[in-house]
Amino acid sequence: MITIGQLAQYVGVSTKTIRVYHAKGLLAEPPRDASGYRRYTAQDLIQSIKIRTLTEAGVPLAKVASLTGAPAPELRSAVTGIEADLTARIDRLVAARDRLRALGSGRSPFLPADVEQHLGRLPALGFSERWVAMERDLWILTFATDPERAHQYFVDQAQAQSDPTLVALYLGCDRAYGLDPDDPALEELAQRIVQASVARYSVEELHQELAEAQLPQLVQSSVNASSPAWERLDDLIRSGVRRATAEKLRSSHATPDPQP
Helix, strand or coil, X not given: CECHHHHHHHXXXXXXXXXXXXXXXXXXXXXXXXXXCECECHHHHHHHHHHHHHHHXXXXXXXXXXXXXXXXXXXXXXXXXXXXXXXXXXXXHHHHHHHHHHHHHCCCCCCCHHHHHHHHHHHHHCCCHHHHHHHHHHHHHHHHHCHHHHHHHHHHHHHHCCCHHHHHHHHHHXXXXXXXXXXXXXXXXXXHHHHHXXXXXXXXXXXXXXXXXHHHHHHHHHHHXXXXXXXXXXXXXXXXXHHHHHHHHHHHHCCCCCCC
């Protein structure tokens, strides 16, 4: 019979760890003897060594109790599952380390490098800091919620901003931020944007863009909330695109005039 201190020494852990084993129900707590000490047997020592071995191998404490006496096939199966969980945790930790290194190097951990490079070029094109900050937040949200479509959107926008005509429209939106919502310039800008959109995208793509999905609706409402002029411009563009696509569909389904 040995004391808790001797048990801890033989196992290679602290007495506090042995008490954790007791608290978790992994090791039965023996009664105290006449001197007030708990006395442990060789079987307690064997059980403690098993517990320590499993926990050091990464087995969660919640699963240790069922595995200390498990037959070999059951132990192998459980260990395989635990290994898979541990591998996933390691992958998450490596990703977290990489994000920390990106922060330390000054690189953004929130967006791909090509998106950050794109955002870095916007001020030279004349865009305001407010517009760049808004775009960054929107890209963060888009890449976090739908990475595949976010990449498609980014490629499309990067191509659009290589066209001086389309860049002028984006700049017009940026500079419309502080306009009065009733300013006629908003209607003229919206009309130009609608014309460019109808020329650039198919009817199907425009319909998809206008779909009232929850996330795009949330994003647009957040953007519009900062500027009544942007809210007005968004309404004008949406209604204009709906009219233009309807006209495009009517013209595509119209019966051609018979030849004389």
